[in-house]
Structures are given as C-alpha cells and as structure tokens.
Amino acid sequence: MNLSGLRRSDVDSGNPLLKETPAGSAPQGAAANFTWLRSTGYRDGVVLLGGTSIVDFRMRVAQSELRQDLLPSFWSTCGLLIDGNVLMTARVDAISDSSARVERNGLEAVKLDAESRYGDSNFYPNIAILQFTDDHAAIREHVARIGQERTIVDLLAQIVAWLGYCWAVGERGNPLMQGHGIPSATLLERAHGLANIDLSPGLPSASSCPEAIWQAARWWYKAYDAAESTSFTPRGAYLIRQPAAAALGIRDDVQGDQIVGTTRSDELIEGLRKTSKPRPTAKRGAQAKKK
Numbered sequence: 001m002n003l004s005g006l007r008r009s010d011v012d013s014g015n016p017l018l019k020e021t022p023a024g025s026a027p028q029g030a031a032a033n034f035t036w037l038r039s040t041g042y043r044d045g046v047v048l049l050g051g052t053s054i055v056d057f058r059m060r061v062a063q064s065e066l067r068q069d070l071l072p073s074f075w076s077t078c079g080l081l082i083d084g085n086v087l088m089t090a091r092v093d094a095i096s097d098s099s100a101r102v103e104r105n106g107l108e109a110v111k112l113d114a115e116s117r118y119g120d121s122n123f124y125p126n127i128a129i130l131q132f133t134d135d136h137a138a139i140r141e142h143v144a145r146i147g148q149e150r151t152i153v154d155l156l157a158q159i160v161a162w163l164g165y166c167w168a169v170g171e172r173g174n175p176l177m178q179g180h181g182i183p184s185a186t187l188l189e190r191a192h193g194l195a196n197i198d199l200s201p202g203l204p205s206a207s208s209c210p211e212a213i214w215q216a217a218r219w220w221y222k223a224y225d226a227a228e229s230t231s232f233t234p235r236g237a238y239l240i241r242q243p244a245a246a247a248l249g250i251r252d253d254v255q256g257d258q259i260v261g262t263t264r265s266d267e268l269i270e271g272l273r274k275t276s277k278p279r280p281t282a283k284r285g286a287q288a289k290k291k
Contacts, residue, residue: 015221017235018130023121028241028256032121034112040237042129043084044136046188046199048075048210049118050126050242052259055093055166057247059182062165062174063211066203072245074126075210078184080143080191081129082136085112088143090155090183092162106155106183107147121241122254128238130217132197132224142191153190158183181208188213198223 023036037047050060056076063073079089090106101108110116117123133139146152161180165172176182181189189199189208200212201220216223217234224233248254251264 011219011222014218015234017221017233018217019237021237021239023239023241028121030114031119033124033127034119036127036239037081037112037129038084040129042131042236043081045081045129045131045236046078046213047081047087048078048126048128048130048214048238049124050075050210050240050245051077051124052242052246052248053093053123054247054249055163056124057245058166059092059162060245062176063182063209065174065177066209066211073209073211073214074240074243075128075214077182078188078210078213079110080139080188082140086110087112087118088140088187090159090187092159092166092183095163102156104147105150105153106159107143107187123248125241126239128214128236130213130234130236131232132192132199132217132234133195133232135195138195139191142194143187145194146187146190152194153186155183155187158186176207176209179207182210185209185213 021036021040023032024039033049050056050073059076060072060074063075064070067073077089077091079087081087087110089108089110091108091110094108097108110118112118146155150156158175158180161172161175161178162182164170165175185199185208189212192199199216200208201216201223203212217236221234224231246259248259249261250266251262252259253262254260
C-alpha cells in the first residue's frame with residue numbers, strides 16, 4: 001500500500017452524531033458490552049470491537065501505520081449487527097468448524113449470548129456501534145452474497161494472511177501494507193460498497209480495516225452528506241475503556257481497567273509436568289557389582 005495517498009479530512013470537529021456513551025453503573029465482566037449495546041438503542045449497524053488477546057493486540061498495532069500519530073488503533077475486529085443479537089463477521093482467530101467457513105467464504109454468525117467473549121469487557125474493552133445507512137435489509141443481502149460468491153472478495157485469503165502475521169509464522173510483514181485488508185472490515189466495506197456506500201473514503205486503496213471505518217464515521221461524515229447516492233449522515237455511539245493497546249496474557253489478571261502480571265504459572269504446561277513420571281536412573285555402583 002502506498003501511504004502517500006492517504007487523505008486528511010478538512011472538518012474542524014468530529015461527527016456530532018457520534019456520541020461517546022459511558023458504561024454507566026453496569027459492572028465490568030461477561031455481559032458488560034451487551035448491556036452497554038442495548039442501552040444505546042441501536043439494534044442494527046456496524047459494531048467495532050477492540051480486544052486484548054495477542055491476535056487482537058497485533059491487529060491493533062498493525063493499523064497504526066494508517067494513523068497520522070502512528071498510535072495503535074482502538075479496534076481489532078468488527079461485524080454487522082443484526083436485530084441486536086447476531087454479529088455477521090469474518091474472524092481471524094476462530095478456526096473451529098473450518099469446513100463450514102470454507103463453504104461460506106469465511107463468513108460466520110456469532111450469537112451475542114452468554115457464551116460469546118465479545119460481551120466480556122475484559123477481553124474486548126472497546127466497543128462502538130455505527131450506522132452508515134437506514135436500509136439494513138440491503139446490507140444483509142449483500143453480506144449473504146459475499147458468503148456465497150468468493151469472486152466478490154476472497155475473505156479466506158485475508159484470514160490466512162492475517163493469521164500468519166498474528167502468529168508470527170514465516171517472514172510475514174504487515175498484511176495491510178501488502179494489500180490485505182482485515183477480513184471482518186473488508187466484509188463490511190464490500191457489503192456497503194455494493195449499496196454504493198464508501199466506508200473508507202480516506203484510504204487510497206481497498207485494504208479496509210476497523211480503523212478506516214472508525215475514521216470515516218468520525219471525520220469524513222460530511223462526505224456522506226455530499227454523496228449523490230445517500231444523504232444519510234453516519235451516527236452511532238462508542239465506549240473506549242482501553243485507549244492504549246495492551247495484551248492480556250494467559251498468566252495475567254484484570255483489575256478494573258488495568259492488566260496486571262501475576263506469579264501464576266501456565267496451568268496446562270505445569271499439569272503435564274506433574275503427571276509425567278521421571279525415568280529411573282541406573283546407579284553406577286549397582287552396575288559395577290553385577291559385573
């Protein structure tokens with residue numbers, strides 16, 4: 001990607017229809033994000049999430065190259081919210097049921113229930129809900145097309161590229177700089193693009209990412225007012241609990257908004273060591289007597 005083509009918005013202030021909405025009295029934990037999401041009143045639209053896993057952390061840092069200040073993005077993944085309870089997305093770190101994902105071009109439906117980590121503010125401290133249109137049915141239809149027509153965009157190729165980068169496999173550089181968008185963002189960009197809505201007007205290429213979608217809603221909102229195809233101004237709400245990207249390791253704990261290290265060991269590895277029986281060692285003295 002040639003970053004010299006990045007454009008800067010000329011607006012003086014952020015989108016007035018994009019509101020910072022605090023968590024209120026809701027406690028942090030397993031369903032905190034879903035409680036917040038319901039409180040916004042939005043049941044359809046684009047959801048942005050910023051996570052604390054190693055994969056999320058590396059994806060947030062990778063997007064820093066698209067920012068003027070080179071700071072990590074607030075966001076690591078995204079998806080299309082449907083009726084307030086399902087998120088259509090293309091995840092990088094979910095490799096279960098891989099056969100179904102191949103048949104659907106990486107597309108999957110994540111239920112926003114008690115089993116979903118997306119609701120846990122410890123794993124996903126940052127969340128936003130954005131709307132770029134009020135024709136949600138059309139965007140759903142285009143998402144379905146992408147899941148059936150790999151020729152529109154190959155999300156699986158992007159998933160593989162990003163998984164290799166996040167796991168540091170081989171000699172892989174930043175996929176964004178090689179023209180590979182973050183698959184969940186590419187899904188949303190193409191689905192909206194088929195409806196003549198540009199989710200990343202400030203980018204010089206089609207390599208989309210959650211950061212580009214966020215910048216579009218916050219700083220490029222007047223471009224949508226001027227577009228002939230739509231007069232809908234982007235709107236939404238957001239909650240940033242973790243401005244600076246940080247990764248939650250398997251031996252770390254969360255205390256309030258902070259990730260803290262502990263002296264706890266890796267239970268899986270230590271469990272294997274405890275169950276392993278040491279091999280008997282022959283005594284030199286006993287061997288000598290037998291001879």
